[in-house]
Amino acid sequence: MSSKHNVKSVAGKSLSAVIEQLGRSKDEQALPRIFEQELGALLQNLLLVISRHRCSFDFLLAQHCRKKIRPQLRQVFWWALAEWFFLDALTAPNIVNIAVEHVKQHCSRQEAGFVNAILRQLTKLPRDSSYLRHFSQVPEHVQLELPSELYSCLQKSLTPQQLRHCAALWQQPSSVFLRRCAGVQAPPPPSLEKLAPFNWAPNSEVYLYRPDNDSSLRQILAQPGQYYAQDPSTLLAPTMLDAKPGEILGDLCAAPGGKALMLAEALQGKGQLYCRDRSENRLELLRQNLQQHKNVQIEACDALQPDLPEKSLDAVLLDLPCSNTGVIGRRPDLRWTFSRRKLQELIVLQAKICRQSLKLLKPGGRLVYSTCSIDKKENEEQVAAILKDNPGLNLIKEQTLLPDKHNDGAYAALLHKGEGH
Ligand SMILES: C[S@@+](CC[C@H](N)C(=O)[O-])C[C@H]1O[C@@H](n2cnc3c(N)ncnc32)[C@H](O)[C@@H]1O
Incomplete structure (x- = not known):
């Protein structure tokens, strides 16, 4: 032929x-x-x-x-x-x-x-x-290759310059980043280039993967407990939670487990991490990712009907389902699954999950509310509404990461539950 x-x-x-x-x-x-x-x-x-x-x-x-x-x-x-x-x-x-x-x-x-x-x-x-x-x-939304509904929603959260910057990044292929797991001593393979620490996760070692003939990504990731492929933006929420050895933690939307792995490492084998997620399929990956950590209990559970006792956790990570607008660069098709109606449904779901999860916190406990969205309605505005509904809750800090050359977009807020609540 x-x-x-x-x-x-x-x-x-x-x-x-x-x-x-x-x-x-x-x-x-x-x-x-x-x-x-x-x-x-x-x-x-x-x-x-x-x-x-x-x-x-x-x-x-x-x-x-x-x-x-x-x-x-x-x-x-x-x-x-x-x-x-x-x-x-x-x-x-x-x-x-x-x-x-x-x-x-x-x-x-x-x-x-x-x-x-x-x-x-x-x-x-x-x-x-x-x-x-x-x-x-x-039209500008066509020049930026954004569906008009997504474009007009993002206009409410970003300045015109920020929106143009994000849209330009989203037309480029994303890089692959790996986090070196805690305690790994062996020198990194030659295909990994160490990056300067990120200000939102100063103690994490992050590497940029540069394809070469020596070590394929598959080979590097095949050894459990060495490197985990995750975007630097995903380090924000677990770092903000600042888990300590001996604490009782809940990661209530945990799968596939990049953030849970960081929490398990922070416990250093002392204390307990409860990982929950509604999706049994996604939990399979989490089980593989955390197989080396013994003090982790993994169950399928809907966060709207938690299976953990009230006031039992020192700290909760809530990495909520969201519009994913921060990760469009990595998943270009996501711009086509966005709609105002779905955004509204997600905002309602996020608020409900947060309300249930706060009940699980001990008085004096802390909760990190996190999304991979850059829409203020799912982030700052949502957290402001949660604070208004919960007088015993205080905002300690919040941070938004806009997509950039070396990170996707993300948001996290650290909330503290008052002693009397
Ligand atoms: C952003 S992802 C979590 C990513 C994860 N934290 C990580 O680092 O790999 C959101 C997760 O929430 C789960 N989810 C959605 N609705 C839920 C609910 N009502 N209860 C529990 N999990 C839910 C989804 O299955 C999905 O795995």
């Missing part, structure tokens, strides 16, 4: 696979993250490009077509535009032919004609990623 034929056949399969994956996507996890099959890297790349550039692809389509495009055809266009502007294996006629053949087979001849006409026009645009420059009056 000629290599040209092979490229076309792989491209045809990649179009079908893209459509299949986009069709499968659910609210909770818009795109699968690891593809084992033959097309692995190509498919992952196409889906990343589509997640990052859907806004501007839809803008281009709207400029060239006034009629409504149904979702399945739109996905074919996304694939074609991703191939044209961001990949370089296919010529324009190939892209158009593959798309048209797909639509003929799976939709109708009439729609194939429509796709043919639009794609012939679109592939006349020069093949480079700054295609928006050919248009005047591009």
